[in-house]
């Protein structure tokens with residue numbers, strides 16, 4: 465079978481590549497997704513959580529972050545104006561498919577005052593404009609995008625690509641897991657973080673250079689929403705950076721979910737923690753991650769193995785995610801069910817095992833996290849309370865960065881690598897934008 469374009473992966477990056485090709489009138493395009501269609505996915509099934517139509521975006525919190533500093537490296541390929549024009553355009557596609565109108569974090573006197581207060585607390589505040597879709601709306605929006613493509617792009621779910629075929633430095637098509645060969649002039653690969661290992665092996669087999677990315681390790685913090693209300697009302701999500709006193713390490717907040725829920729995540733046999741929030745259903749708590757980046761040089765340069773090791777330790781000791789009151793951690797004792805039952809922060813992940821995170825984290829990470837909480841206390845009294853809950857381990861494995869041109873083309877002609885799986889992006893909006901960028905480059909060549 466011969467196609468003009470094969471897209472591998474039906475996450476935001478692949479979907480936006482397909483939408484763009486369809487808008488530009490490119491025909492004979494197929495999108496191959498190894499998971500299920502959106503309506504058939506089940507969030508509680510570990511296989512469905514990250515795979516299927518919508519990719520990791522389907523059960524995400526749906527925060528669209530319009531920022532150069534957050535969400536990936538796409539800004540390295542474009543000048544500032546072109547970058548923000550592309551992000552705004554991408555954002556508007558979400559709005560046309562049903563994302564809410566409200567944008568948080570526009571520069572205002574309140575945002576500027578927040579940045580000043582943060583700096584007095586020794587924290588750098590990164591102003592970010594955010595549109596919040598909410599988990600329950602993500603699936604509806606992704607389903608509408610599927611409808612927009614009906615009749616324009618051939619969409620095949622349950623269809624895993626095994627090999628990218630190339631000859632003489634030029635892409636030729638793909639081979640599916642069942643052995644079928646699909647010939648194609650162009651291939652856009654968008655396998656996401658769940659396909660990172662496959663992407664790495666594919667790059668190696670095609671002699672495409674890759675670079676390891678650091679691993680981010682830390683905890684999910686949960687506290688009563690009132691503690692951060694003043695801040696989350698202004699900016700929804702505050703991106704705060706802290707350089708720790710003792711180690712001078714960069715420590716940052718990540719993925720803040722006002723009135724949200726803490727959840728478990730299964731990645732490659734590990735149980736880790738994450739968080740999200742709904743647009744309408746509210747809990748009494750806010751959660752966010754505190755993460756510390758770790759990279760290595762020699763003789764060890766395998767940040768993913770290091771992150772896995774720490775997460776495995778938590779799984780070994782707690783049978784999954786461990787939860788601890790900050791007060792217990794500081795007092796040098798484990799949390800127990802009884803102590804948690806006295807905690808004023810009611811856990812939204814009560815299934816987590818009460819335990820002792822000091823058995824899990826290296827001294828360096830634990831101290832970085834504690835110092836960050838102390839700094840945040842100056843910005844929002846109540847953060848460094850003994851009632852604050854910590855869940856571990858939260859770990860972010862980033863895909864190896866694939867070497868690509870500003871059009872996101874690899875050294876194999878007509879083979880493009882986009883989204884989180886190519887290590888170029890780390891969030892919904894930039895991954896979607898990377899799909900637009902690659903699809904436009906493909907369309908330009910097809911129309912030449």
Ligand SMILES: Cc1cc2nc3c(=O)[nH]c(=O)nc-3n(C[C@H](O)[C@H](O)[C@H](O)COP(=O)(O)OP(=O)(O)OC[C@H]3O[C@@H](n4cnc5c(N)ncnc54)[C@H](O)[C@@H]3O)c2cc1C
Nearest residue numbers: 473475476477498515519520527625656659883884891892
């Ligand atoms: C719980 C959670 C909350 C999140 N919240 C946010 C948020 O609020 N804001 C934000 O910006 N980001 C958030 N993210 C991250 C966001 O979901 C990702 O950045 C985004 O989905 C990346 O898009 P992608 O298309 O590159 O990859 P993915 O969404 O991972 O999609 C890749 C797809 O490719 C498929 N695939 C892989 N290999 C193959 C193959 N060989 N053949 C065929 N198909 C294949 C996979 O099955 C998958 O469906 C969240 C993620 C999670 C898990």
